[in-house]
Amino acid sequence: MGEQRARVLVVAGTHGNERNGPWLLEHWRAHPGSLATAGLDLDLVIGNPEAHTRNRRYLDRDLNRSFDPTLLADASRCEREVVRARQLLAAHGPEGQQPCVAVLDLHSTTSAMGNSLVVYGRRPEDLALAAGIQHRLGLPVYLHEADQAQTGFLVERWPCGLVVEVGPVPQGVIQQRICRQTQLALEAALAVLAQAAQGVLRLPPRLLVHRHLGSLDLPRCADGTPLACLDGRRQHRDWWPLRSGDPLFCRADGEVLPYTAPPERAHGPVWPVFVNEAAYGEKGIALSLTQRELWPVQHGWLEALQALMGAESAG
């Protein structure tokens, strides 16, 4: 072990109308034995308490798009979520008062994502953590990268971190199954981080990722009104292949609008995620498209995560 034990930040309620993680988190705070922490020191934090109190996703702007360094450094910006992002970093950031080296951000979605992980970019520490969790629970991994329209995610400001994303569940609702899945994923993540800290983590030979390609919006009128909704056959079909010509949208008169793949993707399927997520309508996202890829797990990922967590073998 290193001189100082690596702390891990666990955030729930980054979006105030996602209720399952915060409800669990308050329970874990009140009953410390109720979460299997694998011996790690944790900070358990509600991401956006004011939005949580009002049961709204956010007040001024999406907190999970507010961790852009340029935005945070701009003293003229004082939206409540920007202020909150600065607070979280000052208190729990890697250079904060109580520094955390890794963060697990607990989300839920109205999409049928099941129990899943979202990783932002290709940091070796994140990929090691995702591979370790996938090895334990088989969770699908959505690798979000290279999308200029969606930036400033919370976990990007810590040296290691990922999102646990569980659904489908409506906004504002607590469901026992969603809670159970959330706790399972978090405990697996903590077990992986603890093994990394002890220098005993073993990773599987391959990591299955769903690599972000881009997003599609609904067809819309000039005034923004949707001309069509998602075709019923795509509802709750996150992670299922979508091929050119498959039904994708449907007009109110029943006319089906099929998916048309761009020429460079005409022959293989894509895999949709965040299908018909309630909060993404305002972002102009009806679904995101990914490419399913099997990546060899690199030894450098393991080394990077163990070094970060302070394992002696990596010191």
Added chain:
Amino acid sequence: MGEQRARVLVVAGTHGNERNGPWLLEHWRAHPGSLATAGLDLDLVIGNPEAHTRNRRYLDRDLNRSFDPTLLADASRCEREVVRARQLLAAHGPEGQQPCVAVLDLHSTTSAMGNSLVVYGRRPEDLALAAGIQHRLGLPVYLHEADQAQTGFLVERWPCGLVVEVGPVPQGVIQQRICRQTQLALEAALAVLAQAAQGVLRLPPRLLVHRHLGSLDLPRCADGTPLACLDGRRQHRDWWPLRSGDPLFCRADGEVLPYTAPPERAHGPVWPVFVNEAAYGEKGIALSLTQRELWPVQHGWLEALQALMGAESAG
């Protein structure tokens, strides 16, 4: 037919984050042939346009609890939904500028209500309409009555009216299946009203109702935090029988809290509705309980509805 053709009001978006009805309604407005009106004259109206624009259930107070006559008559009350309720009555009410004799109010829910009807009280016209729709589509009917904690529903201010309630669908989301169910129920209701106007309506011998008994809240701490969530085995089990001793709630530590029937109901089941509806958390309702009853359809119901709709045979 009477001297003046009976107009029917169709409202969608009484709650601004229920998106399916309003999306359909805008389509019907733009394409008048796309809704089977059965020859009736309709007013198609968005209930709460400002809340709809903001994708929020309401702004100041629930519009569908704002049609209490005492509240509406109180000139000192000027919440936006109270003002809107007065506007709707002035424009489309039974004594309004363009009088409507009946109203159909299109809602959606996060509960697994399926395609269903809600009737408020035992007005013969409403029961005739519900029986006619149930005869066509078999939809379950929730009869809401005698609950002092929930009053001021929109449809109560028209001589006849009911709610079409379709779910499960998250708030803020349009789903094709929900739209199809909504349109089916509405078209059946219009067909029944049109037959009543023509004096040719026939009703089935019996109406199956789920009569409101009361509502249960989650167990809560003193500060209002839920001590338990709905047991996963009750999720999506609207309309299923619940017996004393059945699992009902579940604490975060997994402890199951069974349903305990009051002594007078110890022997038969109750039938829950609006199970874990997102918007009812703030109302302190985790689910409502009903009694399933098979009522003989009374001839007076038919006569009342036909008279209201202006049928000559009833004149």
